[in-house]
Amino acid sequence: MSYELRHGETLGDNLRQICCKQIEGAIAIAKGEEKTDDTPVHEMRKHLKKARGALRLVRKEIGRGLFRKQDRGLRDVGRLTSEIRDAEVRLQTVRQLQEVTQRHRRNAYGKLEAMLTLELENFMAAFAEWQTQAVPLLEHAGSSLDHWTLDQFNSKQLRRAVQASYKQARKALAKATANPTAENFHAFRTKAKTLWYQLRILRPINPVVLKTLSDDLHSLGDLLGRAHDLSFLGERLRSEHGKSKWQREGHKLLAVIEVSQSDLQRGAAELAEHFFAERPRDFAARVTSWLEGWEGKSSHSLAKALVT
Secondary structure, eight states: SSSSSOOSSSSHHHHHHHHHHHHHHHHHHHHOOOOEEEEEHHHHHHHHHHHHHHHEEEEEHOHHHHHHHHHHHHHHHHTTTHHHHHHHHHHHHHHHHHHHTTTTOOOOTTHHHHHHHHHHHHHHHHTTTTTHHHHHHHHHHHGGGGGOOOOOOOHHHHHHHHHHHHHHHHHHHHHHHHHHHHHHHHHHHHHHHHHHHHHHHHGGSSHHHHHHHHHHHHHHHHHHHHHHHHHHHHHHHTTTSOOTTTTHHHHHHHHHHHHHHHHHHHHHHHHHHHHHHHHHHHHHHHHHHHHHHHHHHHHOOOOHHHHH
16 A cells, blocks of 8 residues: 555545554564665664654544554664664765765775774674564554544544644744754754655645645755754764874864755755745645545545446
8 A cells, every 4th residue: 555545445544554554564674575775774764754654643533642652662663773774874974975075086085984884884783683673563563553543533633633743843944943953953854754744645635736745845854854964974073082093084074064064954944934834724724625625536436336
């Protein structure tokens, strides 16, 4: 099942199935049963984020206690691999910067790349059993979906959830633009990404408009993601004390990071100001009108099929 609503099922069943499929996908990766384009750790974590995005749409309906339990359960699975993923990101970021310098026939960060490669290998060895720990946690999370009571879940409730996600992202944007720290931009990116996942789920209700909105959020997330990766690498370089073989490379790279990070954040803020110019309730009202039209077509098609 794709990551979107489909006709023939209630909204509640749709969201339950979407969440279930993402958990099943994470289990398949943890068991080594599914090939991935990226690293297994990264692919599994994407499934977890998609599942949590769907989970937030039913937050009020399943109850605060159950929501927190399931959200924390999925978060804890992600934390099993956080050290590995962090090391992957640092190494990937240096390699991307290395590719730029190699175009000019320079190997500016060779020592630093070698150090981060070794660091990633050490983390992979230290957390080699993450799959064994992840599978039972994911299986438990999947079985907990049976406790969702969504028989009465409707477009009004979905509207509230989408409006809340949009409002939270808009509020985080205001904080980041008022105080443009790496932490504030990262917090905004997290909120915007949740909304992005939810709009992907809703795409069938208005494919053209929601694809455009999703693409805009994806571009925004990409800018913020690259800025965060640079900031993350910068923190690692600054944490090193004393003399290291790669210390000189690190100092040169920090200057590049500071300029590039600022440019990326500024570009993301400009795009975000345009995207979040609409009031939350107006944005949610538009989504609701599309959803009700889509549900009407679904009911009409079902009735027609039953008659014929």
